[in-house]
Amino acid sequence: MKLDPFYLIVDSTDWIARLVPIGVKLVQLRIKDQPEEEIARQIRNAKSICADHGCQLVVNDYWRLAISEGCDFIHLGQEDLADADVDTIRNAGLKLGVSTHDGAELSTALAVQPEYVALGPVYPTVTKKLKWAPQGLEKITRWKADIGDLPLVTIGGLTVERLSGVFEHGADSAAVVTDITRSADPEARTREWISATEQWR
Numbered sequence: 001m002k003l004d005p006f007y008l009i010v011d012s013t014d015w016i017a018r019l020v021p022i023g024v025k026l027v028q029l030r031i032k033d034q035p036e037e038e039i040a041r042q043i044r045n046a047k048s049i050c051a052d053h054g055c056q057l058v059v060n061d062y063w064r065l066a067i068s069e070g071c072d073f074i075h076l077g078q079e080d081l082a083d084a085d086v087d088t089i090r091n092a093g094l095k096l097g098v099s100t101h102d103g104a105e106l107s108t109a110l111a112v113q114p115e116y117v118a119l120g121p122v123y124p125t126v127t128k129k130l131k132w133a134p135q136g137l138e139k140i141t142r143w144k145a146d147i148g149d150l151p152l153v154t155i156g157g158l159t160v161e162r163l164s165g166v167f168e169h170g171a172d173s174a175a176v177v178t179d180i181t182r183s184a185d186p187e188a189r190t191r192e193w194i195s196a197t198e199q200w201r
């Protein structure tokens, strides 16, 4: 499968309502620390906005809610995966993306035959506390050589200015939180991401 080269990650449906209509084609809803009913409500709204705009919605962490709300793509980290029922996820027809940070995690990820593998953090990030140092660009090339045709998502500290580096080293998609959500003008920055990724679309 082909992933859009611009992978937006946001923590609310309000962001999806603001940015998806601009032309985002791949978005992850990554909500933390909210009651499940609220997350279900947000997934429902996000799904409807994404359907209206031809955007692929990926639900982070909450695979049971993704199934009950009729979504078709989830993202799981290694700890999420350890707790998840992959057979149930697959039987429900969901596509699956998995985070990786080292070789052991890559083996674990490949064992569940995901639709993509994510490698991070490429650069320092303020969004998530991680035990891994920034991976650097060369590791992207190694990961891509190991996974072949499987799409490789890169994440962590990515900005418009850093895009050519990750794509030239083998990334298929670049995921982003703060370069957009903490921008002075998130709508304008989203347009910059769309146009900067055009040559890899």
Ligand SMILES: Cc1ncc(COP(=O)(O)OP(=O)(O)O)c(N)n1
Binding pocket: 009, 028, 030, 060, 061, 075, 076, 077, 078, 080, 097, 098, 099, 118, 119, 120, 128, 153, 155, 175
């Ligand atoms: C595209 C993408 N890559 C990595 C992550 C991180 O997932 P995880 O390690 O489970 O951490 P949380 O995002 O759940 O805090 C991601 N969400 N998306």
Ligand SMILES: Cc1nc(C(=O)O)sc1CCOP(=O)(O)O
Binding pocket: 099, 100, 119, 120, 121, 122, 124, 125, 126, 127, 128, 130, 155, 156, 157, 158, 175, 176, 177, 178, 179
């Ligand atoms: C959620 C997440 N996971 C990562 C990983 O390496 O697994 S890095 C990351 C944060 C990405 O946010 P930003 O674009 O603000 O750096």
Ligand SMILES: [Mg+2]
Binding pocket: 060, 061, 075, 076, 077, 080
């Ligand atoms: Mg997770």
